[in-house]
Amino acid sequence: MQTAVIPENEGARLAALHRYGILDTPPEDAFDELARLASMICATPIALITLVGETRQWFKARIGVPVQELSREIAVCAHTILGNDLFIVADALQDPRFSDNPLVASTKLRFYAGAPLTTTDGHNLGTLCVMDHHPRTLDDAQKSALRALARQAVAQLDLRKQMAERARAEEALRDSESRIALILDEVEQMKRDFVASVSHELRTPLTSIRGSLGLLASGVVGELNEEATRVVGVAERNSIRLMGLINDILDFEKLDNGRVELDIRPVALRPILEKAVDMIRSVAARDRIRIEVQATDARVLGDDARLAQVVVNLLSNAVKYSHRGGVVTLSVRWGSTWTEVRVKDRGGGIPAEAQRKLFQRFSQIDASDSRPKPGTGLGLAICTAIVEQHGGEIGVESALGEGSTFWFRIHSVAEYAEKKPLLPDVDVLLLDDDAALIDRVSAQLAAAGVPVRVARSGEAGLAAAAEKTPGLIVLDLQLPGIDGFGVVSKLRSDPRRRDVPLLVYSKSDLTTAERNRLQLGPTRFLKKTRANDAEFRAAVGQLLDYSRGGELT
């Protein structure tokens, strides 16, 4: 028997084969079909797509052969890959190279015709070959077909490799994207921690300065003359201002981080407005500015202290930008869904381009009148954070020369009071670790009369669901510990929980595959943005109706 020689470029050839990542992969239709076509066209019982490795030849597709691979020593294909065209053995028993090949004896193979699988860079990775049990040959059409099918097999190998490379690249991209997102999150967090801790550090020495100045001003450490009193007054006033600025920064960072727990409940708006007006009246009186307040019976869902903070802020801005002797109007519009508080001044107004920047941090309006306007530029950013945590909106209407109206709207209580009470035993399990979102969502649900349970990790959520099957699970995909996918997969395997309606919150759009993995009972998907409260309420309503035995609309 004659074993085929090793090709000259064997190292490079094996490396090329390795790059295709094809050895020991499962069968694929594309290759099976090519082998079947070869067998049909050449009228042979056997057809193979083989790949010649270092010590073995392995079959990617096989017709009429029961084994998956053979030793390279006895492989006829090892001869085929030495040439650049068809390798044909018309009768193995008559061919001294193969007559004593054990394969020929054991399988009674007599005829072989193989076309090398030649890559574009000239490596013969293996063959497309046909075999028969009696001596014969191929006509020209069959030979051409065998060559063409071999080229098709190489094309398939290339396609497969490209797809694998693309998938790898996409995965790498996803990996790096999520790593970058993670790093950005960390940087943002570090920045916030830094601001918070620096602000805290600043307060300590400032407290001593203020205290000392207060003592000097009071005269307890010695009488001051008139000028000295005034100098100390300047210092004291400005240290108080600086303290206010630092407090604003701290407050804003906390709100922006969602680290402020709002106490949202049904409250009457009127006392909140009155308290705010009281706080601002003396400042307004200094410039003989009158504050008109419209009476209201509105009841809203809110944290009264924080809402008062918003109103004080808007009023103090209105006073600040009013002309001396002007009027500021505080009015309320309320309906069953929203309550809107409006603060109107008759000051210089705000140009359109400046309105956009208004609600960002550290932004101040350059008004045309000349009264000083000390402030941090954080007031409106703080108001925005508070209103948004109420699930509300804030905005401004203004034109140059015509004054400005700042407004914010939050949920009315009436919207929910008018609804028929829900069945008591249907509750919502909220799985989320985002404090701001928990506040917002649970405020909305509580207001709708739906009991809410909150779990801040996947494990806690599963435990809560096991304790009592909820009427609806609202799930944030990103959870510490077991994530959203893990939670759903565990719930699915639990016969009493696998039909629970599910509302999934995700940061980004989900693929169909991901959505399929997240199906529980009736399942809805929402993107985690700040602007979909209405969508959220609609989805919760529908899913809860289902839980109460209704149909899903």
Next chain:
Amino acid sequence: MKALVVDDEEDVRYVARLSLHRFGGMTVIEARNGEEGIAYAKKEQPDFILLDIMMPGKDGAATFHELRAGTDTAEIPIVFLTAKSMAEEAQRLIHLGAKGVLFKPFNPMTLASEITAILRP
């Protein structure tokens, strides 16, 4: 020496006046904004103007340009007073002919001598 201090913050004007008067023996006139500053500059003909850059309404730069353009105010030396973040703007104004730039917070003990040094030919 007669100084004109233009700043929208009363406290800053007060401290500047006190230090220019007590440490430099200067007579100090205060203006609360650009318009007032221009009017006083014409009327009082100060030896120099200490001008805040960031002010509501007519800001320091606009006031500066108007003073330079005015026949009876063009020659009055102008020293800008600014927060650090405005340093680039101040540099630009020096190129346009401002006499100097001082930064907030200034030292009330040395403000007068710093200005005197800037004004020295």
